[in-house]
C-alpha cells in the first residue's frame with residue numbers, strides 16, 4: 001500500500017490527458033508494477049501493428065473472412081478503397097438529409113402531418129447503442145421522441161405501443177437489423193405493423209429499414225416489396241456491437257435532434273489518440289493494460305462500470321455487448337481452447353453504492369471498477385445545500401470516497417474523467433472502448449469480431465418452435481386425453497421436458513391446452529385440447 005504522496009506521484013506518472021477532448025484516463029489505482037508493464041511491451045508492439053493492419057483493411061475477422069471497418073465510419077479518408085469511402089460519405093449525407101426533411105416537414109405522414117415520435121425496433125447492437133446514446137444525449141423536447149421495441153416480449157411490445165398511444169399516426173418506425181433476419185426484430189415489426197393496420201394506417205408509409213441492402217437480408221426484401229418510406233445501408237464490415245457510428249446509431253440520433261457530426265468528430269479525435277503505438281500516450285492501450293493486469297489476461301476479474309452521472313446509466317449495458325461479445329470466446333486465433341472474456345456489469349454511482357458496493361468493498365475481490373467521472377454537474381449553477389456545498393459536490397465526493405475505500409482494501413480501479421456528456425464526448429467514449437477492445441483482443445489473441453456462440457442459442461430456439469408444431473399436431477389429432485408421456489412417445493421421447501414446458505406455456509396463454517392432474521407429477525398430467 002502506498003501513502004498519499006506516493007499515490008500522488010503514481011497518479012501523475014501514469015496520468016493520460018487529451019487536450020482537445022478534455023479527457024483523462026487514470027490507471028494509477030491498478031496495482032501493476034513496472035516489471036509487469038515492461039514484460040507486456042512485446043505483446044503491445046504486436047497488438048499496435050495488428051490494429052494498424054486492421055484499419056488498413058486486413059481480413060481482421062478471419063472466421064467470417066471479413067474486414068473490420070468501424071473506424072472508417074468517422075473518417076472515410078482512411079477507408080481501404082474509393083468504393084467504401086463513397087459508401088460511407090453517401091450514407092452520412094443521406095442520413096442528414098433525411099433527418100432534415102423529417103424535421104422540416106418536407107417528409108410527412110400520409111395525412112401531411114409532421115412526425116412527432118420514433119419507434120426503433122431492433123435488438124443487440126441494433127438497439128443497445130441507440131438506447132445508450134438516446135439516454136446520454138437526448139434533450140427534454142426532442143424533435144422526435146424515441147421509443148424502443150428491443151425484444152419479442154408481448155407485454156413489453158404492448159407497453160411501448162401504449163406509451164406511443166394516439167401518436168402512432170405521427171410515429172416513424174425504424175426497423176434495424178444488419179442481417180435482416182433476427183426473429184425478435186421481425187416479430188416486433190409484425191406486431192407494430194398490426195398496430196398501424198388496426199388504426200387504418202398503411203405501415204409502409206411509416207417504415208424505414210436499416211439493413212444490409214442485398215438479397216441476404218429478408219428485411220431488405222420486405223422493405224423493397226412493400227415500398228417502405230426509405231432504406232439505409234448497413235455494411236458487412238461493420239459488426240452489430242460496433243455499429244453505433246453507422247446508420248444504425250446515427251439515423252435514430254439525428255432524428256432525435258442529436259448532433260451526430262459531433263459524435264463522429266469526437267470519435268475521430270479519439271481514434272487519432274488511440275493509434276499512437278506507445279502505451280503511456282494511448283488511452284485505449286492504458287485501458288487494455290489495466291484489463292490485462294486485473295484479469296491476468298484471462299478475465300479473472302469482472303469489469304464494473306460505474307458512471308457517476310445519470311445520463312450514462314446505459315453505458316454499462318452498451319459495453320456488456322461490446323466487451324463480452326467481442327472477448328468472450330472459446331478459442332483463440334490459433335484454435336486453442338481458451339474460454340476468454342471479461343464480464344461487465346454496473347449501473348451508476350452513487351446509486352450503486354446503496355446496492356452492491358458493500359460486496360465490492362469487503363467481499364470477494366473478483367472485479368475492478370472503472371469510474372466514469374463527469375466534472376460538470378449540470379447546465380447552470382447549483383444551489384448551496386449547506387455552506388459551500390452542492391449536490392454535485394456530494395456526487396464527486398462519493399466517487400472519490402468510494403475509489404479510496406476500494407483502494408484502501410486492495411481493490412483496483414480505473415477512472416475516466418470527462419468535462420461533460422456531449423455528443424463529442426459520447427463519440428470519444430465509444431471510440432475509446434472500441435479501440436481498447438481491439439488492442440486487448442490482440443493481447444489475448446482472440447478474434448473480437450465474430451460471435452459463433454450466438455448461433456447455438458438461435459438454433460435451439462428454432463428447434464423448440466418446431467417441436468411445438470409437432471406437439472400441437474398430435475394433440476389436435478387425438479380425440480382422447482393424452483398424458484404428457486403419451487405425447488412425448490408420439491413426438492420425441494427425449495424431449496419430454498421441453499414438451500411439458502411448451503404445453504404449460506400454451507395453457508397459460510389460452511391456446512386451447514389444459515393440463516389436469518397433480519402438477520408436482522408433470523409426466524402424469526392429462527392434456528386436453530379445445531378449439
Ligand SMILES: O=P(O)(O)OC[C@H]1O[C@H](O)[C@H](O)[C@@H](O)[C@@H]1O
Pocket residue numbers: 123124125126176177178179180181182185239240241325451454
Ligand atoms: O442487427 P441484427 O442482424 O438483427 O443482429 C442483432 C444482434 O444479433 C446477434 O445477437 C448478434 O450476436 C449481435 O451482434 C447483433 O447485434
